[in-house]
Amino acid sequence: MTVRVLLADDQQLVRAGFRLILAAEPDIAVVAEASDGIEAVNAARRVRPDVILMDIRMPRLDGIAATSELTADKTLTTRVVVLTTFDVDSYVYDALRAGASGFLLKSAAPEELVRAIRVVASGEALLDPAVTRRVIEAFSRTRAAPHPSPEFATLTDREREVFTLLARGLSNAELAAQLFVSEATVKTHVARLLTKLGLRDRVQAVVYAHERGIIASHET
Template sequence: MTIRVLIADDQAMVREGFGSLLAAQSDLAVVGAVADGAQAVEAARRLAPDVVLMDVRMPVLDGLAATRQLLGSPARETGPRVLILTTFDLDDYVYEALRAGASGFLLKDAPAADLVHAVRVVAAGEGLLAPSVTRRLIAEFATRPARRTRPVSLDALTPRETEVLRLIARGLSNAEIAADLVVAEQTVKTHVGRILGKLGLRDRAQAVVLAYESGLVVIGE
Protein backbone atom coordinates (compact mmCIF):
# COMPACT_ATOMS: atom_id res chain seq x y z
CA MET A 1 0.00 0.00 0.00
CA THR A 2 1.45 3.36 -1.05
CA ILE A 3 1.93 6.00 1.67
CA ARG A 4 0.84 9.45 0.46
CA VAL A 5 3.07 12.26 1.73
CA LEU A 6 2.62 16.05 1.77
CA ILE A 7 5.71 18.22 2.41
CA ALA A 8 5.31 21.62 4.10
CA ASP A 9 8.50 23.72 4.35
CA ASP A 10 9.26 27.33 3.44
CA GLN A 11 12.63 26.44 1.90
CA ALA A 12 12.39 25.31 -1.72
CA MET A 13 15.63 23.35 -1.49
CA VAL A 14 14.30 21.36 1.46
CA ARG A 15 11.01 20.62 -0.29
CA GLU A 16 12.78 19.48 -3.44
CA GLY A 17 15.38 17.43 -1.56
CA PHE A 18 12.88 15.65 0.65
CA GLY A 19 10.55 15.19 -2.29
CA SER A 20 13.20 13.50 -4.41
CA LEU A 21 14.31 11.30 -1.53
CA LEU A 22 10.80 10.09 -0.70
CA ALA A 23 9.65 9.73 -4.30
CA ALA A 24 12.54 7.32 -4.91
CA GLN A 25 10.95 4.85 -2.47
CA SER A 26 8.61 2.32 -4.05
CA ASP A 27 6.08 2.52 -1.19
CA LEU A 28 5.99 6.33 -0.88
CA ALA A 29 4.29 8.92 -3.10
CA VAL A 30 4.73 12.69 -2.68
CA VAL A 31 1.30 14.17 -3.44
CA GLY A 32 2.20 17.81 -2.84
CA ALA A 33 4.72 20.34 -1.52
CA VAL A 34 3.77 23.71 -0.01
CA ALA A 35 5.61 26.69 1.47
CA ASP A 36 3.56 27.74 4.51
CA GLY A 37 1.20 26.42 7.14
CA ALA A 38 -1.97 27.81 5.59
CA GLN A 39 -1.18 26.07 2.32
CA ALA A 40 -0.42 22.90 4.28
CA VAL A 41 -3.88 22.89 5.88
CA GLU A 42 -5.62 23.53 2.54
CA ALA A 43 -3.54 20.96 0.66
CA ALA A 44 -3.94 18.30 3.35
CA ARG A 45 -7.71 18.64 3.28
CA ARG A 46 -7.77 18.54 -0.51
CA LEU A 47 -5.17 15.82 -1.14
CA ALA A 48 -5.83 13.57 1.89
CA PRO A 49 -2.20 12.54 2.53
CA ASP A 50 -1.37 9.80 5.02
CA VAL A 51 1.58 11.76 6.42
CA VAL A 52 2.41 15.48 6.47
CA LEU A 53 6.06 16.48 6.91
CA MET A 54 5.55 19.75 8.76
CA ASP A 55 8.24 22.36 9.28
CA VAL A 56 7.81 24.32 12.51
CA ARG A 57 8.88 27.81 11.45
CA MET A 58 6.91 28.87 8.38
CA PRO A 59 5.27 32.14 7.26
CA VAL A 60 1.53 32.90 7.28
CA LEU A 61 0.80 30.03 9.66
CA ASP A 62 3.48 28.15 11.58
CA GLY A 63 3.67 24.39 11.75
CA LEU A 64 2.18 24.19 15.23
CA ALA A 65 -0.90 26.22 14.34
CA ALA A 66 -1.29 24.25 11.12
CA THR A 67 -1.10 20.97 13.04
CA ARG A 68 -3.75 22.17 15.48
CA GLN A 69 -6.07 23.07 12.60
CA LEU A 70 -5.54 19.73 10.90
CA LEU A 71 -5.84 17.59 14.00
CA GLY A 72 -8.28 19.49 16.16
CA SER A 73 -11.19 17.38 17.44
CA PRO A 74 -12.84 15.51 15.78
CA ALA A 75 -10.25 15.50 13.00
CA ARG A 76 -7.66 14.11 15.43
CA GLU A 77 -8.98 10.61 14.74
CA THR A 78 -9.34 10.97 10.98
CA GLY A 79 -6.67 13.47 9.97
CA PRO A 80 -3.22 12.68 8.58
CA ARG A 81 -0.24 11.74 10.72
CA VAL A 82 1.96 14.77 11.22
CA LEU A 83 5.74 14.42 11.42
CA ILE A 84 7.28 17.66 12.70
CA LEU A 85 10.62 18.64 11.16
CA THR A 86 12.95 21.24 12.63
CA THR A 87 16.60 22.27 12.71
CA PHE A 88 16.37 22.91 16.44
CA ASP A 89 16.41 20.10 18.98
CA LEU A 90 16.06 22.34 22.03
CA ASP A 91 13.39 24.82 20.97
CA ASP A 92 10.11 25.20 22.82
CA TYR A 93 7.99 23.47 20.23
CA VAL A 94 8.49 19.85 21.24
CA TYR A 95 5.85 19.64 23.94
CA GLU A 96 3.30 21.80 22.14
CA ALA A 97 3.74 19.89 18.88
CA LEU A 98 2.82 16.64 20.60
CA ARG A 99 -0.06 18.31 22.43
CA ALA A 100 -1.30 19.55 19.06
CA GLY A 101 -1.48 15.94 17.88
CA ALA A 102 1.83 15.40 16.06
CA SER A 103 2.90 11.76 15.83
CA GLY A 104 6.61 12.37 15.47
CA PHE A 105 9.39 14.88 15.79
CA LEU A 106 12.57 14.62 13.73
CA LEU A 107 15.59 16.86 13.19
CA LYS A 108 16.30 18.01 9.64
CA ASP A 109 19.95 17.00 9.92
CA ALA A 110 19.02 13.36 10.54
CA PRO A 111 20.33 10.86 7.95
CA ALA A 112 18.17 10.36 4.86
CA ALA A 113 17.38 6.79 5.89
CA ASP A 114 16.00 8.08 9.20
CA LEU A 115 13.54 10.36 7.41
CA VAL A 116 12.26 7.53 5.21
CA HIS A 117 11.95 5.28 8.25
CA ALA A 118 10.14 8.01 10.19
CA VAL A 119 7.50 8.43 7.49
CA ARG A 120 6.83 4.69 7.47
CA VAL A 121 6.71 4.50 11.27
CA VAL A 122 4.18 7.31 11.76
CA ALA A 123 2.10 6.08 8.82
CA ALA A 124 1.82 2.73 10.59
CA GLY A 125 0.42 4.43 13.69
CA GLU A 126 3.55 4.48 15.82
CA GLY A 127 5.03 7.56 17.46
CA LEU A 128 8.58 8.65 16.75
CA LEU A 129 10.90 11.00 18.61
CA ALA A 130 14.55 11.74 17.95
CA PRO A 131 16.67 10.87 21.04
CA SER A 132 17.63 14.50 21.70
CA VAL A 133 13.97 15.50 21.38
CA THR A 134 12.97 12.80 23.86
CA ARG A 135 15.39 14.25 26.39
CA ARG A 136 13.92 17.70 25.81
CA LEU A 137 10.40 16.37 26.24
CA ILE A 138 11.24 14.64 29.51
CA ALA A 139 12.91 17.82 30.78
CA GLU A 140 9.73 19.74 29.91
CA PHE A 141 7.54 17.31 31.82
CA ALA A 142 9.93 17.48 34.78
CA THR A 143 9.14 21.18 35.24
CA ARG A 144 5.38 20.62 35.24
CA PRO A 145 3.49 19.55 38.36
CA ALA A 146 1.78 16.19 38.00
CA ARG A 147 -1.99 16.28 37.72
CA ARG A 148 -3.46 15.28 41.06
CA THR A 149 -6.68 13.80 39.71
CA ARG A 150 -6.33 10.54 37.81
CA PRO A 151 -8.22 10.75 34.49
CA VAL A 152 -11.29 8.51 34.48
CA SER A 153 -10.22 7.05 31.12
CA LEU A 154 -7.25 5.33 32.79
CA ASP A 155 -9.65 3.28 34.91
CA ALA A 156 -10.66 1.40 31.76
CA LEU A 157 -7.18 -0.15 31.54
CA THR A 158 -6.39 -3.53 33.06
CA PRO A 159 -3.42 -3.73 35.48
CA ARG A 160 -1.27 -5.24 32.69
CA GLU A 161 -2.30 -2.52 30.22
CA THR A 162 -1.43 0.13 32.80
CA GLU A 163 1.96 -1.50 33.24
CA VAL A 164 2.53 -1.51 29.48
CA LEU A 165 1.54 2.17 29.27
CA ARG A 166 4.12 3.04 31.93
CA LEU A 167 6.81 1.23 29.94
CA ILE A 168 5.77 2.98 26.72
CA ALA A 169 6.11 6.32 28.51
CA ARG A 170 9.62 5.40 29.58
CA GLY A 171 10.57 4.99 25.94
CA LEU A 172 10.68 1.20 25.64
CA SER A 173 9.99 -0.45 22.28
CA ASN A 174 7.56 -3.35 21.92
CA ALA A 175 10.47 -5.80 21.88
CA GLU A 176 11.94 -4.28 25.07
CA ILE A 177 8.56 -4.34 26.80
CA ALA A 178 8.13 -7.98 25.80
CA ALA A 179 11.51 -8.83 27.28
CA ASP A 180 10.75 -6.89 30.47
CA LEU A 181 7.38 -8.61 30.97
CA VAL A 182 8.54 -11.98 29.62
CA VAL A 183 5.76 -12.21 27.05
CA ALA A 184 5.62 -12.46 23.25
CA GLU A 185 6.07 -9.25 21.26
CA GLN A 186 2.73 -9.86 19.55
CA THR A 187 1.10 -9.87 23.00
CA VAL A 188 2.60 -6.44 23.65
CA LYS A 189 1.28 -5.17 20.30
CA THR A 190 -2.17 -6.37 21.29
CA HIS A 191 -1.93 -4.54 24.63
CA VAL A 192 -0.75 -1.35 22.92
CA GLY A 193 -3.65 -1.47 20.47
CA ARG A 194 -6.15 -1.90 23.31
CA ILE A 195 -4.57 0.93 25.30
CA LEU A 196 -4.81 3.35 22.39
CA GLY A 197 -8.37 2.27 21.66
CA LYS A 198 -9.59 2.60 25.26
CA LEU A 199 -7.93 6.00 25.74
CA GLY A 200 -8.93 7.35 22.32
CA LEU A 201 -5.33 8.00 21.31
CA ARG A 202 -3.83 8.00 17.82
CA ASP A 203 -0.40 6.59 18.60
CA ARG A 204 2.36 6.03 21.14
CA ALA A 205 3.46 9.66 21.15
CA GLN A 206 0.05 10.69 22.47
CA ALA A 207 0.19 7.86 25.02
CA VAL A 208 3.48 9.24 26.36
CA VAL A 209 1.97 12.71 26.76
CA LEU A 210 -1.06 11.35 28.63
CA ALA A 211 1.04 9.14 30.91
CA TYR A 212 3.18 12.07 32.06
CA GLU A 213 0.42 14.66 32.21
CA SER A 214 -1.81 12.41 34.29
CA GLY A 215 0.96 11.65 36.77
CA LEU A 216 0.85 7.93 35.92
CA VAL A 217 4.57 8.24 35.26
CA VAL A 218 6.68 10.65 37.28
CA ILE A 219 10.12 11.84 36.26
CA GLY A 220 12.84 10.18 38.34
CA GLU A 221 10.75 7.27 39.61
Protein backbone atom coordinates in the same frame (compact mmCIF):
# COMPACT_ATOMS: atom_id res chain seq x y z
CA MET B 1 1.83 0.12 -1.47
CA THR B 2 3.07 3.65 -2.09
CA VAL B 3 3.33 6.07 0.85
CA ARG B 4 1.92 9.42 -0.21
CA VAL B 5 3.73 12.40 1.32
CA LEU B 6 2.96 16.10 1.63
CA LEU B 7 5.90 18.49 2.19
CA ALA B 8 5.06 21.57 4.25
CA ASP B 9 7.93 24.05 4.66
CA ASP B 10 8.21 27.75 3.90
CA GLN B 11 11.68 27.28 2.39
CA GLN B 12 11.53 26.13 -1.21
CA LEU B 13 15.08 24.78 -1.11
CA VAL B 14 14.23 22.57 1.85
CA ARG B 15 11.20 21.16 0.05
CA ALA B 16 13.27 20.61 -3.08
CA GLY B 17 15.90 18.74 -1.09
CA PHE B 18 13.33 16.48 0.53
CA ARG B 19 11.64 15.85 -2.79
CA LEU B 20 14.96 14.87 -4.36
CA ILE B 21 15.70 12.41 -1.55
CA LEU B 22 12.24 10.84 -1.67
CA ALA B 23 12.18 10.59 -5.45
CA ALA B 24 14.79 7.85 -5.20
CA GLU B 25 12.47 5.67 -3.11
CA PRO B 26 10.15 3.40 -5.16
CA ASP B 27 7.57 3.12 -2.36
CA ILE B 28 7.30 6.85 -1.54
CA ALA B 29 5.68 9.59 -3.64
CA VAL B 30 5.47 13.32 -2.92
CA VAL B 31 1.90 14.23 -3.84
CA ALA B 32 1.80 17.89 -2.77
CA GLU B 33 3.77 20.77 -1.30
CA ALA B 34 2.81 23.69 0.92
CA SER B 35 4.67 26.85 1.94
CA ASP B 36 2.61 27.63 5.05
CA GLY B 37 0.17 26.04 7.47
CA ILE B 38 -2.97 27.13 5.68
CA GLU B 39 -1.75 25.63 2.42
CA ALA B 40 -0.78 22.46 4.31
CA VAL B 41 -4.24 22.02 5.82
CA ASN B 42 -5.98 22.69 2.51
CA ALA B 43 -3.64 20.39 0.58
CA ALA B 44 -4.03 17.61 3.15
CA ARG B 45 -7.80 17.72 2.87
CA ARG B 46 -7.57 17.76 -0.91
CA VAL B 47 -5.02 14.99 -1.57
CA ARG B 48 -5.27 13.07 1.74
CA PRO B 49 -1.60 12.08 2.09
CA ASP B 50 -0.45 9.28 4.36
CA VAL B 51 2.27 11.40 5.96
CA ILE B 52 2.99 15.12 6.23
CA LEU B 53 6.48 16.45 6.88
CA MET B 54 5.47 19.62 8.71
CA ASP B 55 7.83 22.50 9.46
CA ILE B 56 6.99 24.16 12.76
CA ARG B 57 7.78 27.79 11.99
CA MET B 58 5.79 28.89 8.97
CA PRO B 59 3.89 32.08 8.06
CA ARG B 60 0.11 32.63 8.31
CA LEU B 61 -0.50 29.38 10.24
CA ASP B 62 2.36 27.65 12.02
CA GLY B 63 2.97 23.92 11.98
CA ILE B 64 1.61 23.40 15.49
CA ALA B 65 -1.76 24.98 14.71
CA ALA B 66 -1.91 23.15 11.39
CA THR B 67 -1.11 19.83 13.09
CA SER B 68 -3.80 20.41 15.71
CA GLU B 69 -6.38 21.20 13.04
CA LEU B 70 -5.52 18.13 10.99
CA THR B 71 -5.36 15.63 13.86
CA ALA B 72 -8.71 16.90 15.13
CA ASP B 73 -10.30 16.13 11.76
CA LYS B 74 -11.73 12.64 12.19
CA THR B 75 -12.17 12.25 8.42
CA LEU B 76 -8.39 12.23 7.96
CA THR B 77 -5.96 9.41 8.74
CA THR B 78 -2.95 11.53 7.83
CA ARG B 79 -0.05 11.33 10.27
CA VAL B 80 2.26 14.27 10.95
CA VAL B 81 6.02 14.33 11.46
CA VAL B 82 7.14 17.78 12.59
CA LEU B 83 10.46 19.18 11.38
CA THR B 84 12.68 21.25 13.61
CA THR B 85 16.17 22.69 13.74
CA PHE B 86 16.65 21.87 17.42
CA ASP B 87 15.96 18.69 19.41
CA VAL B 88 14.96 20.54 22.59
CA ASP B 89 12.37 23.07 21.59
CA SER B 90 9.12 24.14 23.23
CA TYR B 91 7.55 24.18 19.79
CA VAL B 92 8.31 20.47 19.41
CA TYR B 93 6.63 19.78 22.76
CA ASP B 94 3.55 21.72 21.67
CA ALA B 95 3.48 19.89 18.36
CA LEU B 96 3.57 16.51 20.09
CA ARG B 97 0.73 17.62 22.36
CA ALA B 98 -1.17 18.73 19.25
CA GLY B 99 -1.10 15.20 17.87
CA ALA B 100 2.10 14.87 15.84
CA SER B 101 3.33 11.29 15.59
CA GLY B 102 6.93 12.32 16.12
CA PHE B 103 9.56 14.79 15.07
CA LEU B 104 12.67 14.86 12.94
CA LEU B 105 15.63 17.19 12.90
CA LYS B 106 16.19 18.99 9.61
CA SER B 107 19.82 17.94 9.88
CA ALA B 108 18.85 14.25 9.84
CA ALA B 109 20.52 12.02 7.29
CA PRO B 110 18.51 11.07 4.16
CA GLU B 111 18.11 7.49 5.35
CA GLU B 112 16.63 8.76 8.64
CA LEU B 113 14.09 10.83 6.71
CA VAL B 114 13.05 7.84 4.64
CA ARG B 115 12.85 5.58 7.68
CA ALA B 116 10.76 8.14 9.56
CA ILE B 117 8.19 8.28 6.79
CA ARG B 118 7.93 4.49 6.57
CA VAL B 119 7.66 4.07 10.36
CA VAL B 120 4.88 6.64 10.70
CA ALA B 121 3.05 5.40 7.60
CA SER B 122 2.99 1.90 9.09
CA GLY B 123 1.00 3.24 12.04
CA GLU B 124 3.84 3.45 14.52
CA ALA B 125 4.99 6.56 16.36
CA LEU B 126 8.38 8.01 15.53
CA LEU B 127 9.71 7.84 19.06
CA ASP B 128 13.38 8.22 19.91
CA PRO B 129 13.07 7.59 23.67
CA ALA B 130 16.12 9.61 24.76
CA VAL B 131 15.40 12.69 22.66
CA THR B 132 11.62 12.68 22.93
CA ARG B 133 11.63 12.25 26.70
CA ARG B 134 14.16 15.06 27.04
CA VAL B 135 11.93 17.40 25.05
CA ILE B 136 8.82 16.47 27.01
CA GLU B 137 10.52 16.62 30.40
CA ALA B 138 12.02 20.01 29.62
CA PHE B 139 8.66 21.62 28.95
CA SER B 140 6.06 19.59 30.84
CA ARG B 141 7.12 20.45 34.40
CA THR B 142 5.45 23.86 34.47
CA ARG B 143 2.29 22.52 32.84
CA ALA B 144 1.98 19.17 34.57
CA ALA B 145 -1.38 18.22 36.03
CA PRO B 146 -1.09 16.92 39.61
CA HIS B 147 -3.01 13.70 39.04
CA PRO B 148 -3.87 11.24 36.23
CA SER B 149 -7.17 11.83 34.47
CA PRO B 150 -10.26 9.84 35.55
CA GLU B 151 -9.81 7.68 32.45
CA PHE B 152 -6.55 6.32 33.86
CA ALA B 153 -8.50 4.65 36.66
CA THR B 154 -10.35 2.55 34.05
CA LEU B 155 -7.15 0.76 33.03
CA THR B 156 -6.63 -2.78 34.28
CA ASP B 157 -3.53 -3.60 36.33
CA ARG B 158 -1.93 -5.18 33.27
CA GLU B 159 -2.78 -2.20 31.09
CA ARG B 160 -1.19 0.13 33.65
CA GLU B 161 1.93 -2.01 33.64
CA VAL B 162 2.06 -1.90 29.84
CA PHE B 163 1.40 1.84 29.85
CA THR B 164 4.26 2.54 32.26
CA LEU B 165 6.74 0.58 30.15
CA LEU B 166 5.40 2.02 26.92
CA ALA B 167 5.77 5.55 28.29
CA ARG B 168 9.43 4.83 29.02
CA GLY B 169 9.94 4.16 25.31
CA LEU B 170 9.92 0.35 25.12
CA SER B 171 8.99 -1.16 21.76
CA ASN B 172 6.38 -3.90 21.37
CA ALA B 173 9.16 -6.50 21.16
CA GLU B 174 10.78 -5.18 24.35
CA LEU B 175 7.42 -5.08 26.11
CA ALA B 176 6.68 -8.66 25.08
CA ALA B 177 10.07 -9.86 26.35
CA GLN B 178 9.73 -8.08 29.69
CA LEU B 179 6.14 -9.20 30.30
CA PHE B 180 6.65 -12.74 28.94
CA VAL B 181 3.77 -12.46 26.47
CA SER B 182 3.49 -12.39 22.69
CA GLU B 183 3.79 -9.22 20.62
CA ALA B 184 0.19 -9.74 19.49
CA THR B 185 -0.93 -9.61 23.14
CA VAL B 186 1.10 -6.45 23.68
CA LYS B 187 -0.49 -4.82 20.64
CA THR B 188 -3.94 -5.65 22.02
CA HIS B 189 -3.12 -4.11 25.41
CA VAL B 190 -1.61 -1.00 23.79
CA ALA B 191 -4.59 -0.49 21.48
CA ARG B 192 -7.05 -0.83 24.36
CA LEU B 193 -5.26 1.52 26.74
CA LEU B 194 -4.76 4.18 24.08
CA THR B 195 -8.47 4.01 23.29
CA LYS B 196 -9.45 4.26 26.95
CA LEU B 197 -7.20 7.28 27.47
CA GLY B 198 -8.20 8.93 24.19
CA LEU B 199 -4.59 8.98 22.99
CA ARG B 200 -3.50 8.89 19.38
CA ASP B 201 -0.26 6.90 19.68
CA ARG B 202 2.85 6.17 21.76
CA VAL B 203 4.13 9.73 21.59
CA GLN B 204 0.87 10.95 23.09
CA ALA B 205 1.23 8.31 25.80
CA VAL B 206 4.66 9.65 26.74
CA VAL B 207 3.32 13.22 26.88
CA TYR B 208 0.39 12.09 29.02
CA ALA B 209 2.64 10.16 31.42
CA HIS B 210 4.98 13.07 32.02
CA GLU B 211 2.33 15.76 32.26
CA ARG B 212 0.41 13.82 34.89
CA GLY B 213 3.39 12.67 36.89
CA ILE B 214 2.87 8.97 36.12
CA ILE B 215 6.47 8.75 34.96
CA ALA B 216 8.80 10.84 37.08
CA SER B 217 11.87 12.37 35.46
CA HIS B 218 14.23 10.35 37.66
CA GLU B 219 12.71 7.11 36.37
CA THR B 220 13.69 7.91 32.78
